[in-house]
Amino acid sequence: xxxxxxLTAVAAPLPIINVDTDMIIPARFLKTIKRTxxxxxxxxxxxxxxxxxxxxxxxxxxxxxxxxxxLVAGDNFGCGSSREHAPWALEDFGIRCVISSSFADIFYxxxxxxxxLLIKLPQEDVDKLMEGAERGSNSTITVDLxxxxxxxxxxxxxxFDIDPYKKHCLxxxxxxxxxxxQKEGKIHAFEERLKVTQPWA
Amino acid sequence: MNGPTTLxxxxxESHLVDARDDGTCLLYIDRHLVHEVTSPQAFEGLRNTxxxxxxxxxxxxxxxHNVPTSDRSIGIEDEESRIQxxxxxxxxxxxxxxxxxxxxxxQGICHVIGPEQGFTLPGTTMVCGDxxxxxxxxxxxxxxxxxxxxxxxxxATQTMIQTKAKNMRxxxxxxxxxxxxAKDMILAIIGEIGTAGGTGCVVEFAGEAVRSLSxxxxxxxxxxxxxxGARAGxxxxxxxxxxxxxxxxxxxxxxxxxxxxxxxxxxxxDNDASFDIEVTLQGGDIIPQVTWGTSPEDVLPITxxxxxxxxxxxxxxxxxxxxxxxxxxxEPGLPLKEIRIDRMFIGSCTNSRIEDLRAAAQVADGRKxxxxxxxxxxxxxxxxxxxxxxxxxxxxxIEAGFDWREPGCSxxxxxxxxxxxxxxxxxxxxxxxxxxxxxxxxxxxxxxxAMAAAAAIKGYLTDVRDLGVD
Ligand code: SF4
Numbered sequence: 001x002x003x004x005x006x007l008t009a010v011a012a013p014l015p016i017i018n019v020d021t022d023m024i025i026p027a028r029f030l031k032t033i034k035r036t037x038x039x040x041x042x043x044x045x046x047x048x049x050x051x052x053x054x055x056x057x058x059x060x061x062x063x064x065x066x067x068x069x070x071l072v073a074g075d076n077f078g079c080g081s082s083r084e085h086a087p088w089a090l091e092d093f094g095i096r097c098v099i100s101s102s103f104a105d106i107f108y109x110x111x112x113x114x115x116x117l118l119i120k121l122p123q124e125d126v127d128k129l130m131e132g133a134e135r136g137s138n139s140t141i142t143v144d145l146x147x148x149x150x151x152x153x154x155x156x157x158x159x160f161d162i163d164p165y166k167k168h169c170l171x172x173x174x175x176x177x178x179x180x181x182q183k184e185g186k187i188h189a190f191e192e193r194l195k196v197t198q199p200w201a
Numbered sequence: 202m203n204g205p206t207t208l209x210x211x212x213x214e215s216h217l218v219d220a221r222d223d224g225t226c227l228l229y230i231d232r233h234l235v236h237e238v239t240s241p242q243a244f245e246g247l248r249n250t251x252x253x254x255x256x257x258x259x260x261x262x263x264x265x266h267n268v269p270t271s272d273r274s275i276g277i278e279d280e281e282s283r284i285q286x287x288x289x290x291x292x293x294x295x296x297x298x299x300x301x302x303x304x305x306x307x308q309g310i311c312h313v314i315g316p317e318q319g320f321t322l323p324g325t326t327m328v329c330g331d332x333x334x335x336x337x338x339x340x341x342x343x344x345x346x347x348x349x350x351x352x353x354x355x356x357a358t359q360t361m362i363q364t365k366a367k368n369m370r371x372x373x374x375x376x377x378x379x380x381x382x383a384k385d386m387i388l389a390i391i392g393e394i395g396t397a398g399g400t401g402c403v404v405e406f407a408g409e410a411v412r413s414l415s416x417x418x419x420x421x422x423x424x425x426x427x428x429x430g431a432r433a434g435x436x437x438x439x440x441x442x443x444x445x446x447x448x449x450x451x452x453x454x455x456x457x458x459x460x461x462x463x464x465x466x467x468x469x470x471d472n473d474a475s476f477d478i479e480v481t482l483q484g485g486d487i488i489p490q491v492t493w494g495t496s497p498e499d500v501l502p503i504t505x506x507x508x509x510x511x512x513x514x515x516x517x518x519x520x521x522x523x524x525x526x527x528x529x530x531x532e533p534g535l536p537l538k539e540i541r542i543d544r545m546f547i548g549s550c551t552n553s554r555i556e557d558l559r560a561a562a563q564v565a566d567g568r569k570x571x572x573x574x575x576x577x578x579x580x581x582x583x584x585x586x587x588x589x590x591x592x593x594x595x596x597x598x599i600e601a602g603f604d605w606r607e608p609g610c611s612x613x614x615x616x617x618x619x620x621x622x623x624x625x626x627x628x629x630x631x632x633x634x635x636x637x638x639x640x641x642x643x644x645x646x647x648x649x650x651a652m653a654a655a656a657a658i659k660g661y662l663t664d665v666r667d668l669g670v671d
Pocket of ligand 1: 331333550551613
């Protein structure tokens with residue numbers, strides 16, 4: 001997994017609430033057995049018209065936001081289907097961080113497993129950053145994971161909370177399967193106990 | 202844990218393998234369902250790291266999302282779908298995982314076959330790379346939808362990393378009126394608390410209206426807990442649950458069965474346990490529900506009209522509403538009963554079990570699908586299909602002009618050939634009305650099986666109670 005420590009980048013505003021994972025990547029693009037190459041289908045219906053041409057009015061199609069690496073989004077981002085193709089598509093497209101007032105639980109977990117930092121902030125702070133993001137490519141946002149700080153385009157600093165374990169894994173790019181496997185002894189002991197207490201399980 | 206605890210607390214506690222000081226826990230997973238769309242990259246990960254499936258005996262695989270619902274003897278035309286299904290076959294063979302392939306009578310939607318086979322059991326933990334895993338909560342099974350990285354983690358370690366969720370309880374008191382079903386109840390709850398209302402919570406459903414539901418109705422409710430943003434839904438097991446599970450192929454047998462039932466009887470929230478969030482509804486107030494927008498929370502009683510964005514005070518919500526109405530091609534103020542449909546879909550892990558088919562068949566019996574409507578019924582599994590045919594439900598549907606198909610996810614998400622054309626409007630018993638969910642540009646109205654059948658017959662969204670069916 002890619003590490004995440006500090007990022008200064010253009011942020012694209014996406015002021016839509018309840019952006020679901022079907023919107024992030026429609027089901028017809030899930031017929032793949034790979035994790036890569038999904039960026040071209042990111043936000044497909046928002047990005048392209050019926051003929052496959054880019055829709056000029058969609059934020060990520062605008063010149064100012066072509067290189068955006070941060071999204072500032074509406075409430076309840078990533079709801080719906082558990083498809084990890086959603087963070088795979090974001091990551092493949094180049095988005096490394098999403099800021100919103102809330103995220104759906106499964107999407108939240110999936111993103112951290114793919115080196116994407118999700119930052120949850122109070123609505124007023126999101127509104128402020130949204131306004132900053134709307135100013136285009138000259139106004140960048142800086143995210144510092146170690147310090148847990150977001151710096152807006154005008155230099156105002158906002159602190160954010162994050163689960164310490166997720167932070168540790170993301171800062172170091174750790175594969176948590178490897179970490180769990182070190183606990184084999186405990187897992188085995190649990191299974192032995194279960195055989196006695198709940199033989200049917 | 203000291204003091205009174207909830208059902209969720211009890212299952213959580215009994216599955217803790219390890220807990221770190223920061224609250225990160227390692228939870229043991231008793232059951233793992235695998236399907237073709239969210240597993241290939243997980244198996245690839247195992248191969249790349251030379252890891253094996255730790256407990257193939259606790260893992261069950263099925264092809265459901267991509268399978269055709271028409272004649273299967275000719276194979277799968279769509280190459281990508283075919284590759285995904287062949288990859289599942291190969292992975293299961295390589296890693297020793299039991300698989301119901303698309304020619305197996307036990308094949309069906311993963312959340313239908315788990316309970317049907319007795320793979321789902323009370324007091325256990327279950328995961329699946331699918332958000333509607335919440336369905337299994339109907340048995341008092343703590344069931345989470347997970348992503349592919351987590352699928353790989355569970356395959357390799359039989360555990361998952363989680364922090365404890367909050368406890369939320371939704372109580373529906375009293376009785377449901379005639380013509381009102383589990384689907385209407387869960388839609389009404391989502392309308393009340395919103396699609397983010399359960400975020401960070403495990404929701405326990407309680408109250409007389411919930412207790413009086415059949416196990417199948419409870420599955421419909423728990424299934425859509427994810428649509429309220431919750432991590433899982435739970436209903437305490439009772440005699441109905443035990444009755445349902447008794448004698449299923451993978452249920453415990455003989456002496457072990459007796460012992461397990463004794464243990465399962467203790468699986469309930471203590472009387473004075475406290476919840477972080479409590480919501481109460483009156484069952485008697487619930488009217489058959491339909492959605493009008495592009496989120497499951499955009500729901501109203503069928504007796505209402507399409508809402509006016511101007512009445513919404515929150516600007517973000519007003520924006521979303523305008524966007525939804527434009528996508529749905531609906532004018533504010535239009536009575537919901539005047540919405541004309543083109544297609545009807547009965548199916549999905551929400552409503553494709555035998556009781557759902559019986560409820561729809563009762564409405565369809567002796568009637569005809571409206572000329573301008575094309576209607577399809579997709580049973581949840583091969584065994585549901587077989588039972589429906591034994592009961593003659595297939596004939597009722599076919600005579601009424603419904604298309605009777607093979608089991609699978611089908612038009613719930615339109616990954617196979619079953620999908621809406623742009624602009625087409627469907628009455629659907631599935632769980633998501635997101636933009637493009639049933640096909641690019643397609644418009645979805647969610648409702649119960651009886652309401653869907655009624656809509657197919659009238660050609661418009663209809664109050665099933667007006668057809669005089671109970
Ligand atoms: S029926 Fe629909 S919601 Fe259920 S598992 Fe299949 S695609 Fe998902």
